[in-house]
Amino acid sequence: MTQERPDLRERKKRATQEALREAALRLALEHGTANVRVADIAEAAGVSPRTYNNYFSSREQAIVAAVTARREARIAEATAAQPAHIPLADAVTTAIVQVYTTPGDDDHPALLLIATDPALRHAFLDTTAGIEAPLTTAMARRLGHTDQDTARILAASVTAAVRIALERWLRPATGSAAGLVVPTGSLPDLLRDALAPLAPALDAAR
Amino acid sequence: MTQERPDLRERKKRATQEALREAALRLALEHGTANVRVADIAEAAGVSPRTYNNYFSSREQAIVAAVTARREARIAEATAAQPAHIPLADAVTTAIVQVYTTPGDDDHPALLLIATDPALRHAFLDTTAGIEAPLTTAMARRLGHTDQDTARILAASVTAAVRIALERWLRPATGSAAGLVVPTGSLPDLLRDALAPLAPALDAAR
DNA sequence: ACGCAAACTTGCGTGCACGCAAGTTTTGCC
């Protein structure tokens, strides 16, 4: 795997990125999304506001990144890890369910926050697009490199389906009272249901 | 059809919207995308800058809207117009090809502009998402209302495929020289190819 | 015809994204 990056530069970059992410999330949880200025995040992470903007192009993006970081890489790994002989639809579904139902255990409060705020919700759903590229290559590999274009289309469709599942998962949270927000409304089931209609197309690709 | 809206208010709104759209496009074509201030567009349309922002939330959106206006409505019509007995995949493909290959004849210069500017290209591709809702209802109707959720997933997948086709269509434009930009690289073929992998899933929905 | 309520416009203020042109750190090479 392409995993070696002990470059000093690279490590610093990752560190700054993480500092920004976590500062953003922490401040948002402490003071509420609306009361977090970009300047605050930058200061808390020990960099200039301008640098913050070199890493994220919106407050929402930074906050949400604390939860979605590394998801793309995990998707790639999980898909590659599926046994080669099972049908594509099963492989993809399993991989996705696996990644999305193993969140960092400490980010439940974060998900609650995201579910509450419309802007955050939107930003969160947008990050789903990030899995398209890794999915494309993983699926292309499975399809024997013969049809790069088909893989791309199918990956994009899967991505769209996942987005819809997440959308549905977060929607109930907007409901009246507070109760147990972030409904945990069986994300795995939502994902499986969303992916099911695509199975014929996935398995038709030889 | 829900087509009656001769409300005075409604007419004024449409008029303002159109004025803004066309002002934006005209100015962009005349002076180049980078040299168009929001204030200019607003002035050219005869409204305040603040009002401009009530209609569009970015310059790119306004410019691109001049080309994509009413596409959503046309998608709905075209899909509904397909004979009920042909397979879903064929119906959808035909409808989409029809809509995307019948652009306003006078907007070829606009497409050239869009193909040139990365920000505009992005904004243009983003408008594709607008066809998802109409597609969903049109497809749900065909599927006999039995499976609203499936329709949504399939519509989203189709939308993703269309986006990719448009992406490919616009990509060659970034190439070296200028030559015949907006390659007209057979958009219909690109669309058909992009939709083909989804056919099994579309036809599996009963 | 009148008037109230809802919809739309506008000016203002705030925070923000991002290009640009220095400064600063890291790297690779001799």
Next chain:
DNA sequence: GGCAAAACTTGCGTGCACGCAAGTTTGCGT
């Protein structure tokens, strides 16, 4: 070890998106 190029950070300036609270226009019931 030292130095030149590449990568990254930072301050500054500009244009922008959008909330808010008037002001204005349109719709509608009586």
